[in-house]
Amino acid sequence: MNWMHIFTDIPILLVLTLFLCSLIFCVSKYLYVSKNLKLFYMFISNFKKTDLNFRFKEIDEWMSYNPYVSAAWLEFKNTLVFSESIPLKGQNNNLTYKEVSTTVQNIQTTVDPLYFFDEESLITSKFNYKFIQSVATILTGCGPLFTFLNIAIAFGKIDFSSQEQTILSVAGLMSSMQVAALVSVFAVGSSLIFIIVEKLSYNVLCKKPLYAVQDRIAKLFDNISSEKFLLELLKETKIQNNALQHLIGELPDNFKIALNSGIAGNLVPYLENLIYGMNLLNKQMKEVAKSNKKDDVDELF
Secondary structure (H helix, E strand, O other): OOOOHHHHHHHHHHHHHHHHEEEEEEEHHHHHHHHHHHHHHHHOOOOOOHHHHHHHHHHHHHHHHOOOOOHHHHHHHHHHOOOOOOEEEOOHOEEEEEEEOOOOOOOOEEOOOOOOHHHHHHOHHOOOOHHHHHHHHHHHHHHHHHHHHHHHHHHHOOOOOOOOHHHHHHHHHHHHHHHHHHHHHHHHHHHHHHHHHHHHHHHHHHHHHHHHHHHHHHOOOOOEEEEHHHHHHHHHHHHHHHHHHHHHHHHHHHHHHHHHHHOOOOOHHHHHHHHHHHHHHHHHHHHHHHOOOOOOOHHHO
């Protein structure tokens, strides 16, 4: 069997070229995904759940400017619930801070993080995954295509004009039939090899880093349902309303005490000073009247 003649056959070369190019494309894309997922995992591994409130800006900047995860992060960020505080004035006008909810102490999410950081957003959307999945089908389809094409060309070269030409054309037909059969063998074999290599490399280079990233994110952000968070806010609102009702009920007594205290502390001393001043003025007027030698009233008479 002349293997050099077989490997120089155009249909076989096309099948092998398609197989090698598709395999290189597949492995290169999987390596690209593996590299970015490992970088993503290394970054989020530097954070702890208790650090999120203080280092969230650092996470947000890295995620937003990283084109590999920015789209998934922007959608995921809208589901985050922050443990915000309300500033309240205490005694001596000192500001005190009260948490919105007693159960939400860290940054939590109302949707499962795996809904956003899934296989589609972190792997299959980063390259032409549908093409890779169809390579095996294309290779398999190339086998019958080139096989029947070679057979058709071989039958067209049969010459029955003479005995010698008939023998030569039949010999060429047999050689073409062999190459046509080998095209299908190479096509199916390439398809099987591609499927095996693609599945193994996908699991090793993509699936394992993805599972590590998903596990880390799930541990970093606690999942709380939106209904539960609204229930907590409702409880806090009821507590505040109850405190407000007590404050309104005590308001008349407090107003009375404050009014009495204000009158006793400010108005009474002011009135006492006013009366004292009037008495002093009256006394001075009497002394002036006594010191006069003549009485103006007596002069009138």
